[in-house]
Every structure is written in C-alpha cells, then in structure tokens.
Amino acid sequence: MNALLIGAMACIAGLIVSAWLMTFARWFPIAGIDGKFLVDYKTMIRAHVDYALMALFNLGFYGLGFDLPALACWCVAIGGFANPTVFTIAAFDPDFWSKPEWRIYTAASFAVTTVGFVWLSIVLLQQAL
Numbered sequence: 694m695n696a697l698l699i700g701a702m703a704c705i706a707g708l709i710v711s712a713w714l715m716t717f718a719r720w721f722p723i724a725g726i727d728g729k730f731l732v733d734y735k736t737m738i739r740a741h742v743d744y745a746l747m748a749l750f751n752l753g754f755y756g757l758g759f760d761l762p763a764l765a766c767w768c769v770a771i772g773g774f775a776n777p778t779v780f781t782i783a784a785f786d787p788d789f790w791s792k793p794e795w796r797i798y799t800a801a802s803f804a805v806t807t808v809g810f811v812w813l814s815i816v817l818l819q820q821a822l
Contacts, residue, residue, distance in 0.1 A: 696763065697755040700770025704748035707777055711741040733784045740780035747773035754813055761816055768809025775802035 715738065718731040731737060751773055754761060779799050783789035790796075 694755055694761055694763070694766050696766040696770040697751045697761075700766075700773050701748045701751035701755070703770070703774045704744045704751065704777070707774065707781070708741060708744040708748060711737055711744060711781060715741065731784055732787045736780050737784035740777045740784060743777035743780060744774075747777060750810075757817075759820060761813060765809050765812035765816065768805050769813060770809075772802060772804075772806025772809050776806050778802070 714731060715734065718734060718737075751770060754766070754769060775798075779795075779802055782795065782798075786792075786795070
C-alpha cells in the first residue's frame with residue numbers, strides 16, 4: 694500500500710510544478726517561452742486539476758484502514774500520475790493528439806489506471822458486502 698503514498702507524492706510534485714509553470718506563463722511572461730513553450734494553457738489547467746484529484750484518490754485509498762492488493766495499488770499510483778502527465782505533455786506539444794507515440798502512451802496510461810481503479814472498486818464492494 695506504500696505505492697499509494699508514492700503515487701500521491703508524485704502527483705503532488707506534478708501539482709506544484711504545473712502551478713509554477715502556469716504562474717510563470719501568466720504573470721511573468723518570458724519571450725520565447727510564453728506562447729511557444731507552454732502552448733495550451735487550458736490543457737495545463739486540466740493537468741493541474743487531474744494531479745490534485747489523483748493525489749486525493751491515492752491518499753483516500755491509502756486511508757481506508759484495510760489492506761488492498763499491492764498490484765492494484767501500483768496500477769492506481771502509476772496510472773494516477775501518468776494520466777495527468779498526458780495533459781501536461783499536450784500543453785507543450787500542439788500536435789500531441791495526432792502523434793502515434795503519444796496515442797500509445799495515452800492508451801497505456803488509461804488502461805493501467807482503469808485496471809487499478811476497477812480492481813480497487815471491486816475490493817471496496819467486497820468489503821461493503
């Protein structure tokens with residue numbers, strides 16, 4: 694279950710980094726970076742919110758008070774960081790969604806996240822019943 698704490702820490706780090714990137718992009722524009730480096734500010738906001746949500750999910754699952762399957766925890770931790778990172782990368786690359794390597798990364802990220810969340814949801818349902 695420590696994987697969930699590692700995942701939460703990674704998401705919190707992503708949250709802080711994305712906040713600083715957006716702060717500099719909006720309040721301290723630097724020629725050659727603003728508008729060229731951080732291309733899609735709205736997508737970066739999506740990443741920022743997603744990092745926060747995934748950190749909370751990791752901490753929430755960790756705090757349930759009963760043991761969870763380690764592999765499911767790793768799937769949530771890895772996928773929970775990889776998913777917002779999709780939006781982070783897309784904020785810097787205007788052609789992100791058309792590149793095959795990023796499509797593969799996105800699909801893999803969503804698959805790992807889905808496996809982890811569905812698995813833990815089943816465990817939660819079993820615990821409730």
